[in-house]
Amino acid sequence: MDQTTPDTLTKSSVDQITDHLYKEITSLRLLPGARISETEIAQKFGVSRQPVRDAFNRLATMDLIRIRPKKATEVKKFSTAAITKSRYIRAAIEAAVLRDACKYCDDEAGNALDTALSLQKKALADRDTEAFGKLDYAFHKTLCDIAKAPFAYEVIQAEKAKVDRLCVLSLAKEDRMPELVSDHEKIAEAVKAGDETAAQEAGMIHLSRLDDTIARIRVQRAAFFDDESAAD
Amino acid sequence: MDQTTPDTLTKSSVDQITDHLYKEITSLRLLPGARISETEIAQKFGVSRQPVRDAFNRLATMDLIRIRPKKATEVKKFSTAAITKSRYIRAAIEAAVLRDACKYCDDEAGNALDTALSLQKKALADRDTEAFGKLDYAFHKTLCDIAKAPFAYEVIQAEKAKVDRLCVLSLAKEDRMPELVSDHEKIAEAVKAGDETAAQEAGMIHLSRLDDTIARIRVQRAAFFDDESAAD
DNA sequence: CCGTCAATCCTTGCATACAAGATGTTATAC
DNA sequence: GTATAACATCTTGTATGCAAGGATTGACGG
Structure with a gap:
């Protein structure tokens, strides 16, 4: 499932967060339409907003989440x-x-x-x-x-x-x-x-x-x- | 070509930089193997490294560039x-x-x-x-x-x-x-x-x-x- | 002249701070 | 009671600073 960046072997924070959220979303523990916040996830992982932000960008490119600038980020619904x-x-x-x-x-x-x-x-x-x-x-x-x-x-x-x-x-x-x-x-x-x-x-x-x-x-x-x- | 984030209409810095680099790469003005640096692009656009970084992440997910952590980022070669x-x-x-x-x-x-x-x-x-x-x-x-x-x-x-x-x-x-x-x-x-x-x-x-x-x-x-x- | 080692520079990764916009709430005027 | 407007509080976007690791270049010893 890591079609994102197998460029490095040592999984960075971004990789870990991406993987985690990927699983959460694909397993439907995070339901479609659920709002997720950068700060929220950052606190959960004990990191800053930055790696979370990077992870969000990746997931958005995978079409799993939808980042609405200045508004919110949410798990994409089915279409x-x-x-x-x-x-x-x-x-x-x-x-x-x-x-x-x-x-x-x-x-x-x-x-x-x-x-x-x-x-x-x-x-x-x-x-x-x-x-x-x-x-x-x-x-x-x-x-x-x-x-x-x-x-x-x-x-x-x-x-x-x-x-x-x-x-x-x-x-x-x-x-x-x-x-x-x-x-x-x-x-x-x-x-x-x-x-x-x-x-x-x-x-x-x-x-x-x-x-x-x-x-x-x-x-x-x-x-x-x-x-x-x-x-x- | 904006399969990245058509979420917003007001193109953010990230969008602009992503678009620019996308064109540069796909038009081969940036040749495969060329090294590109966050700071270099940031100066070119008069912004900070952060939006450039986000753009890099998107392009990496599109498989156009290859980010080698701590080393360099380069335009992907053909395979x-x-x-x-x-x-x-x-x-x-x-x-x-x-x-x-x-x-x-x-x-x-x-x-x-x-x-x-x-x-x-x-x-x-x-x-x-x-x-x-x-x-x-x-x-x-x-x-x-x-x-x-x-x-x-x-x-x-x-x-x-x-x-x-x-x-x-x-x-x-x-x-x-x-x-x-x-x-x-x-x-x-x-x-x-x-x-x-x-x-x-x-x-x-x-x-x-x-x-x-x-x-x-x-x-x-x-x-x-x-x-x-x-x-x- | 060559090989090895160390230091410096360059790169990206991460943390923090601030800015800007959107939303929801609350108070106030009618 | 209702509508409107201002404000408080979320959200993400951006800037900046520091840390960590690799690469190149230089010096030094052989």
């Missing part, structure tokens, strides 16, 4: 437009990845997919949604590696993270796991078979799982959404 | 990996856009494409590479609009901008214009005909035009590239 855009990007990238994965999949790659799937099934059996979340990311990373496009994972991860923040609100995560694993199985099968169209179709279905979840959250938690407002 | 990633993203997004453009193209959209093309031909006749550059962006935006995915243009634009910085180094821009216009014509024809595969193929060829240009620059200006170095 249907942003979600649509994110979904479009993911769909396009993942389609390309699946196409290439079909092209380059060999026995070793097939084994990697099988291993990833068995781990997912274990998490499913354990009803361990947190572990499954990580395995979900890992599965898509495996696909990117097979497609010889590891960099594509960075994009997928970034876009996925945006929506994941939203899906924390979903209450039915456990119920969703079975169909997600099933989707992954279909994708893996198609990739191993080198069936490009089947893989892409399975991928599309997989992505569309989110749509109704998001739509439900959209109405249940309308306050977290920021659509008609002239803001930003 | 083959970054170029490959950018190309992959563009290819994937544009394929999706062309697919949707074929789906939604109507008479009005066809006229828009024709208009865009005639403008390009005029720029070509005038040998006006600068105007053509803008029309090139506009053409791809038109395609996104037709595909009902205007947000996709933001991605394309961002990725295109990264490579454009590099292509400023190319000397043969005028010679390239004819084939680029020809590509656009083929794309437009395919879209108007609703021929998805033809459109995507034409788009792929269009993108691949850059490859040898970049490869040539890569060897001619190896000093601007940052590949084997352990940096970053």
Whole structure:
């Protein structure tokens, strides 16, 4: 998640604060619309306003917070437009990845997919949604590696993270796991078979799982959404 | 280009400095590898180091500069990996856009494409590479609009901008214009005909035009590239 | 002449102080 | 009771000063 500045190894105050706030926001411990203040965070970390300010700037560039000069800084709300855009990007990238994965999949790659799937099934059996979340990311990373496009994972991860923040609100995560694993199985099968169209179709279905979840959250938690407002 | 903070209308010092440096870097007036100092820029703008510092942070998040703590800050060099990633993203997004453009193209959209093309031909006749550059962006935006995915243009634009910085180094821009216009014509024809595969193929060829240009620059200006170095 | 070490300069990181603007509250006039 | 205006108090923006670490340059010893 440190797509910001891995320039240094010794994490500076700015890095720490950025990481902390990133997690707070993406885990929804900081809710959309929540106001955060430089001085407040600074006191919390025992530092001055300056590093906090730098961290805010980074998070703003990541589109996670919104700095309104002289007014306040707040956690960005969800926007249907942003979600649509994110979904479009993911769909396009993942389609390309699946196409290439079909092209380059060999026995070793097939084994990697099988291993990833068995781990997912274990998490499913354990009803361990947190572990499954990580395995979900890992599965898509495996696909990117097979497609010889590891960099594509960075994009997928970034876009996925945006929506994941939203899906924390979903209450039915456990119920969703079975169909997600099933989707992954279909994708893996198609990739191993080198069936490009089947893989892409399975991928599309997989992505569309989110749509109704998001739509439900959209109405249940309308306050977290920021659509008609002239803001930003 | 102000993907940073359109939050306020009154441009702050930070905004101005960010914009200025952004242009300097993307236009290659600031060459890759050039060292820039907070105090130096601060004096140039007659402000303190603080706003410059904020601007640096933004540019670092945009991946345009590299801040090496306690050492120096320099304009990022090109990296083959970054170029490959950018190309992959563009290819994937544009394929999706062309697919949707074929789906939604109507008479009005066809006229828009024709208009865009005639403008390009005029720029070509005038040998006006600068105007053509803008029309090139506009053409791809038109395609996104037709595909009902205007947000996709933001991605394309961002990725295109990264490579454009590099292509400023190319000397043969005028010679390239004819084939680029020809590509656009083929794309437009395919879209108007609703021929998805033809459109995507034409788009792929269009993108691949850059490859040898970049490869040539890569060897001619190896000093601007940052590949084997352990940096970053 | 060359290598090593030390000091100085340069860089960014952080803290503090002040300025400017926006918001909400309160008091006052009607 | 209501509306308006002034003020108190938030917020972020900017300036400045100091600290810490790396790099270069110089001197000194071999």
